[in-house]
Amino acid sequence: MPTPSESTLPLILCVDDEASILKSLQRLFIGKELQLLLVDSGSQALELMKQHRINVIITDMRMPNMTGAEFLAKAAVLQPDAYRILMTGYADLASTVSAINLGKIHRYVQKPWDNQELLTVVDEGLAMYHLIRQNKQLTAKVAAQNKQLKELNNSLEETVQKRTEQLKQTLFKFKNLASERQKDEAATLEVLYNIIVSYPPLSGELARKISATCEYLANALQLPAEQVVTITKAGLFSEIGKIALPTKIAETAYTDLYDRVSVHFRTY
Numbered sequence: 001m002p003t004p005s006e007s008t009l010p011l012i013l014c015v016d017d018e019a020s021i022l023k024s025l026q027r028l029f030i031g032k033e034l035q036l037l038l039v040d041s042g043s044q045a046l047e048l049m050k051q052h053r054i055n056v057i058i059t060d061m062r063m064p065n066m067t068g069a070e071f072l073a074k075a076a077v078l079q080p081d082a083y084r085i086l087m088t089g090y091a092d093l094a095s096t097v098s099a100i101n102l103g104k105i106h107r108y109v110q111k112p113w114d115n116q117e118l119l120t121v122v123d124e125g126l127a128m129y130h131l132i133r134q135n136k137q138l139t140a141k142v143a144a145q146n147k148q149l150k151e152l153n154n155s156l157e158e159t160v161q162k163r164t165e166q167l168k169q170t171l172f173k174f175k176n177l178a179s180e181r182q183k184d185e186a187a188t189l190e191v192l193y194n195i196i197v198s199y200p201p202l203s204g205e206l207a208r209k210i211s212a213t214c215e216y217l218a219n220a221l222q223l224p225a226e227q228v229v230t231i232t233k234a235g236l237f238s239e240i241g242k243i244a245l246p247t248k249i250a251e252t253a254y255t256d257l258y259d260r261v262s263v264h265f266r267t268y
Helices: 021-028 042-049 069-078 088-101 117-180 187-198 203-222 227-235 238-243 259-267
Strands: 011-015 035-039 056-060 083-087 107-110
Touching: 011 021, 011 042, 021 035, 035 042, 035 187, 042 069, 056 069, 056 117, 056 227, 069 083, 083 117, 107 117, 117 238, 203 227
Parallel strands: 011 035, 011 056, 056 083, 083 107
Antiparallel strands: none
């Protein structure tokens, strides 16, 4: 039989001070895809539980120094996920009920036991153990994902605020510069270029192409010359709102943005 450290098979811990009972349990589980640890006292069992992860515990009620109920109460502290089965004689019924009421025992089996019944109880215990472990792993995974999402949201909000402040400062400088130069066309283009190149996802070349397209369409529509100039300038500013967006969002195609992020995109 493989040692617990060499196998991933379920691990069953059997505790009884009678060697004949332990041998009977060993014969019962021959051929089953599981491992057995056999000890004759609760103290030895507790030591083993410090070294191995136990799936199911089967223990006798009446044992010297430490009863089965006392052992299982301590085992529940060491490994609360382990499924705990107490084997009792008829005379132990009152103490068994008391132990169950304390919440430390999942099932009890009366001696002499029925082999098929005990095998069924162990299978139920293994299924319960795996369900508990899966639920804990899922809970931990969800908690980790929630933590990551919270950190991402905080980072996103911080980045948006930072970009917004940068945009405000840049526009303030533009306003002052434009006023000083009496809204000179060259000053406008210079500030626009500085705004664009300060944020890698934006392209000065794209802005000029959009502006040229706007001018072409305005002329094709035979708009007044003053409106053509205004529309041409407006094309240069077509993407300036994106400077407040986080880099990752600005570099992503709009069709690939999920709902919450697309709201930020439309806002800016």
